[in-house]
Amino acid sequence: MSTSTTGLAALPPAVRKVARPPGRSFWMRLGRHLLRDRVAIVCLVILLAIALSAIFAPWLVPADPYKTSMLRRLLPPGERGYLLGTDELGRDMLTRLLYGGRVSLSMGLAPVVLATLIGGALGIIAGYFGRQVNMLIMRVIDVFYAFPSVLLAVAMAGVLGAGIMNSLISLTLVFIPPIARVAESVTTQVRNQDFVEAARATGAGSWRIIVEHMLANVTGPILTYASSLVSVSIIIASGLSFLGLGARPPIADWGLMLNTLRQAVYVAPLNAVLPGVMIFLTSVSFNLLSDSLRTAMDVRA
């Protein structure tokens, strides 16, 4: 530098902008944006209603979801005090639909949450460390990725046998590869930015950098992608139940109900489609919510 010594006092003060209150974090801005999105709000309300009524079903509906009655089979909605009628064994449809939400919501969320934890961790490790670590993890992932998810789920559920636990496992395994792939590509992108290099320049270890610098930057896109899988998970889980590979009777499950009410579709068409309507409503709501999340993420800058 030349010999001139500029005193700090003589420095022009950095341009002061006080118009906007500083320090609005990414998540705060995301939340604000979502709250302005009508579709997102509507979906959120629908899902909350389904979730709350599923959780509090025992208190909301007095009927027993397993109590059959040969005399009251396939009553149409509204008849003899059954708001939504009865099923082929005379059980209260409303009760079973609310209880069925428990299974369907769990089967939508649990495999995705588990797969996000496992697949996300694998993808972040592969993306951050690169090279051989990346090769090792991603090649294995790619093998699974080669199969269509429905086929893979059916095959695995077939191997493991019917049951809710087994379909949860097979769905989790189905979702790990796509989530790991997204996590890997996002992490690779973030990892190549200068701020990671700057963090390494402080002498920080890989772990610390992953936890303090990478996670906050990759969770957004990973969660957005994972949220789009919830509706897929609900549909596949229902499909497995429908095929007899998921929930077993007499559990109240929308997919299973759809299957058992199938024969009654000409006798009591309304009763027969109700579980389908619930599956549709839930998965579409999750889907639209996930779309809103993606849009909100895109306009962050």
Next chain:
Amino acid sequence: MTGADPRDRGGPQQPLLIVDGLKKYFPLRNALGTVSAHVQAVDGIGFSIAKGETLGVVGESGCGKSTTARLLMQLIEPDAGSFVLDGDPVGRGGVTVRELRRQVQMVFQDSYASLNPRHTAAQEIAFGLRVIGKDTATAEAEARQTLRMVGLDPDLYAGRYPHEMSGGQRQRVNIARGIALNPRLLILDEAVSALDKSVQAQVLNLLDDLKQRLNLTYLFISHDLNVVHYVSDRVLVMYLGKIVEVGPVDRIWREAAHPYTRALFSSRLSMNPALRVAAPPLSGDPPNPVRPPSGCRFRTRCTLAEDVCAASEPALIPSPLDAAHAVACHIARAGSGHSLAGALANAA
């Protein structure tokens, strides 16, 4: 200058850092992941940085400036090369690589990409302080103090995210992050290149001020020759992974000896039209660093190239007139076999 730096072991005459034989070849992988070729990004360069000086580094894009910076920062492993930090060899038997890294920090060109978008200015600066073992409260307090040193009021800026600041403000935060760790050498890799002229001047003033106050030494990388002239004490000119010329800034500006340096300077927009025609400006792009030309790497674009330039590589040797000025060109060395050899020395 304030009191002596306790880390100063070698005295004022001992260079802060001596680099020798530094080399980095990046492997190029084909689709199968096997190495098919190498980018010769930095190919055996050596130089020294004196305490308290600003060493400017110039050269076209892709000549290896950033790679050199990252090698000095120990962000990438060199394929070969040795470092001497203030008289102590780095590595076996001397100071550790970690010790070297602690004394060097870096400011990157892209002020936005080099800040974590999810961290506030204070968090970003405090991170490094926590890494070196300070507790959260101390790190936070020191981060605020450092913000003040770079001319940003902590009450206004400590809680800001990168997108809530201007380019100049962000670059101040980047500088703060670097100096917070109390380095002796600060590498500025195109640190002001992306800024508007007026902001650039402010940041350059800040850097000048910090340098005096903190006893810093700068490695100032830039493609803007006017800025380099303004800030540097010495200049190092790189071409395709090699050093072609190094010397005191005024000497290089007035009487550059290497045809590349001259061409580089003639392509600079001079205020004085008479100076614009001093040497033929550079044309075309540098050759591919995967397969650099034999002999002198500049010969394919050099108007004065002869057979000897393809046959042997010119060594970087001090000028007979000024030991601080070194050139790697056959023309500059009498008896090299080039028809113009020695002509420059005679002309001077």
